Amino acid sequence: MTDKPIFPAIELKNVVFYYQPAGWQMSLPELILQPGQHLFIKGASGSGKTTLLNLLAGIIAPRQGEIMLGGTPFSRLSPGKRDTLRARNIGVVFQQLNLISYLSVLDNVLLSAHFAGCNNAESRQRALLLLQRLGLGADLAEQQAAALSVGQQQRVAIARALLTKPALLIADEPTSALDADNRDSFMQVLLEQANACGTTVIFVSHDAGLRQYFALQLDMQNLAQGVQPCC
Structure with a gap:
């Protein structure tokens, strides 16, 4: 019996992206992350962090080079097929959390299963289990998201992002509005x-201080250097 090949979770090769008319350009020779690895991307405003995230999530495609997601040529797919693969394999935690305030906590979490096409009894059971692990019991599951504290809403966002057990989780500046105590608590729960x-x-x-939680880092100011160990 042949073992199933294990592919990197995400792999970028010779990726180039630029906006027309020609001006700003980003070039990333290589980025490879294995399943379960954690990468910290640092960079000032305007350094291209959002563009890189959009490439990794398949929202935009590179002008040159290739992006592979779990062995699948992600960047070669049509926009519709990228949307489907993203919904099933990528979770995102946004800076603004993007919860729907009038929906219940449970329904907010189940949104990711809905878009992945797997909103069933098993997804509901996993959502409730995730919420419980994150300190949000059954008594909170049916409350509207607007009724929760900011810390509780962050945990709902984590549960939503991880509900479908995605191969890749992208977190976009989710701690920027938090004080030090809440920031550290959020990082511990997320990871x-x-x-x-x-x-x-x-x-x-x-926030360079968050590097302490990661084994690997990528500096947007020096992409040619590629992924490096965190100090």
Whole structure:
């Protein structure tokens, strides 16, 4: 019996992106992350962090080069097929959380299953389990998201992003509005739950102090250097 090949969670080769008319350009020779690895991307405003995230999530395609997601040529797919693969394999935690305030906590979490085409009894059970692990019991599951504290809303966002056990989790500046105590608590919960799912994490922030939580880093000011160990 042949073992199933294990592909990198995400792989970029000779990726180039630029906006027309010609001006700003980003060039990334290589980025390879194995399943379960955690990467911290640092860079100032305007350094291209959002563009890189959009490339990784398949929202835009590179002008040159290739992006592979779990062995699939992600960047070669049609926009519709990229949308489908993204919904099933990529979770995102946004800076603004993007919860729907009038929906219940549970329904907010189940949105990711809906878009992935797997909103069923099993998804509901996993959503409730995730919420419980994140300290949000059944008594909160039916409350509107607007009724929760900011810290509780962050945990809902984590549960939503991890519900489908995505191969890749992208976190876009989710701690920028938090004080030090809440920031550290958020990081611990996020990475703990990602580890439980075996999910690869790409975390973007201008806060260099968050590097302590990561083994790998990528500096937007020196992309040619590629992925490096965190100090």
